[in-house]
Amino acid sequence: MDCRACRERIREYLRDRLGGEEKNAIEAHLELCPACRQELAAEKSLDRLLVQWQAPEPRPGFQTRLEAALGEARRPAGPSAWLAPWALRLLYAGLLAAAIVGGVRWLHPPLAPAPLPETKGLEVAMAQDLDLLQNLDLLENLDLLEYWDEGSPEDQAGNGRT
Amino acid sequence: MPANPETDPHIQLMLRVQQDDEAAFTELVGLYQRRVVGVAYRFLQRLPEAEEAAQETFLRVYQARKKYRPSLKFSSWIFTITHRVCLNLLRHRRRHPAVSLDAAADGEGRGRPLQVADPKAGNAEAEMAGAESRLQVQQAVAELPEVERMALILEQWEDLSLREIGGVLHKSTSAVKSILFRARAKLRVRLAPYLERSGEA
Numbered sequence: 603m604d605c606r607a608c609r610e611r612i613r614e615y616l617r618d619r620l621g622g623e624e625k626n627a628i629e630a631h632l633e634l635c636p637a638c639r640q641e642l643a644a645e646k647s648l649d650r651l652l653v654q655w656q657a658p659e660p661r662p663g664f665q666t667r668l669e670a671a672l673g674e675a676r677r678p679a680g681p682s683a684w685l686a687p688w689a690l691r692l693l694y695a696g697l698l699a700a701a702i703v704g705g706v707r708w709l710h711p712p713l714a715p716a717p718l719p720e721t722k723g724l725e726v727a728m729a730q731d732l733d734l735l736q737n738l739d740l741l742e743n744l745d746l747l748e749y750w751d752e753g754s755p756e757d758q759a760g761n762g763r764t
Numbered sequence: 765m766p767a768n769p770e771t772d773p774h775i776q777l778m779l780r781v782q783q784d785d786e787a788a789f790t791e792l793v794g795l796y797q798r799r800v801v802g803v804a805y806r807f808l809q810r811l812p813e814a815e816e817a818a819q820e821t822f823l824r825v826y827q828a829r830k831k832y833r834p835s836l837k838f839s840s841w842i843f844t845i846t847h848r849v850c851l852n853l854l855r856h857r858r859r860h861p862a863v864s865l866d867a868a869a870d871g872e873g874r875g876r877p878l879q880v881a882d883p884k885a886g887n888a889e890a891e892m893a894g895a896e897s898r899l900q901v902q903q904a905v906a907e908l909p910e911v912e913r914m915a916l917i918l919e920q921w922e923d924l925s926l927r928e929i930g931g932v933l934h935k936s937t938s939a940v941k942s943i944l945f946r947a948r949a950k951l952r953v954r955l956a957p958y959l960e961r962s963g964e965a
Contacts, residue, residue: 613944619925647959648952652920654894655901657802657814664801664815668793671819675826676786 603631608638616645774838782829789829793822799839799922800846806917807850809906813857820849840924840931847914847932854910897958904954911935912947919944 608631614620615628632639774795780788800821805814824845836844905913911933918924918932926937926944933940952959 610941613919613941613948614926617919617923644952644959645948648948648955649920651897651955651958652901652951655806655898655905657798657805657921658811660797660801660815660818661811664818665797667815668797668819668822671823672789672793672826675823 603627605631605635605638608632608635609641612638612642612645616642616649772834772837775834778825778829778832778838778841779834781826782832784829789826792825796822796839796842800842803843803846803917803922804850806905806921807847807910807913808853809902813853817846817849817853821846824849836931837928839922840928843918843922843924844932850914851910897955900955900958904951907954908947908950912943912950915940915943916947916951 608628611620611624611628615625620628632642774792777788777792777795781792797818800818801814804817804821805811808814808817821842825842828845832841905916908916915929915933918929919926924932926940929935929944930937930940933943935943
């Protein structure tokens, strides 16, 4: 093992993460190389200094705040949990629009119901009349029928007689 | 090398969390609470922000439980989340430099971190020297670039392997090795006077 290979593995050697063969090789090199031994000593020294810096304990109340936040997350899922945010916004917008339209209609109800069915009936009748007007033979028959319905002048005279 | 659910008990716990086992989640929080706060604290250097990062980390773990796949060692997975949360908090801090979350409000934010021993107790001079060197370590770590800082924290204080650190930082093992080499080289220069003192001790 040369110095470069030794220094590449020196951290893993210090952490005792090397396998037997590599560990033996690095130890053999360190035995012979004062520069790498110095490097090892410098790394150990830095380790000793760094471990003095301990992280503080969480402050009092941290556990309570954490549990409160986790409690929120553990709450049974509402609609917002299974609807995508955009879908939820769309749903809310739709509900709002429906509420506004409903409110306006409640405040200003229409003056009279729209005569839609009758209008439609009239239009159909007119269309049928137009068809009839184009059929002269039929018109003549209709005149005859009308005449028959109302009663012929002879019948009326007869009735008058009886 | 993928994580082995058989040999990592924390993966087993997380798999129970995945099945909505609330007790397993409570156990996991108990096991990792101090570690997550510690990593976040050393990275962000402010305790209120570190606590916020820890809270957010556990929330994300819970919310992501159904998607969890044991491809990484559990500690690597949770520290990956912690790392992302910390980066988000740093970005927030940069965008809002005047507002440091609740740090300003409670007065415990900036610079509180060190556990400085009472100088009256025992050898006051040695205690002061220890406090000074710890403060220097803290500042030297804070000066490292983000990726070097996180790699150092995970190796030095969390004892993660190069491969595990690579999993957290999305880097190859050799990249992590050189990141750590650079970080430690900087620290050795920056902390040289204290290294000698430490070496003497």
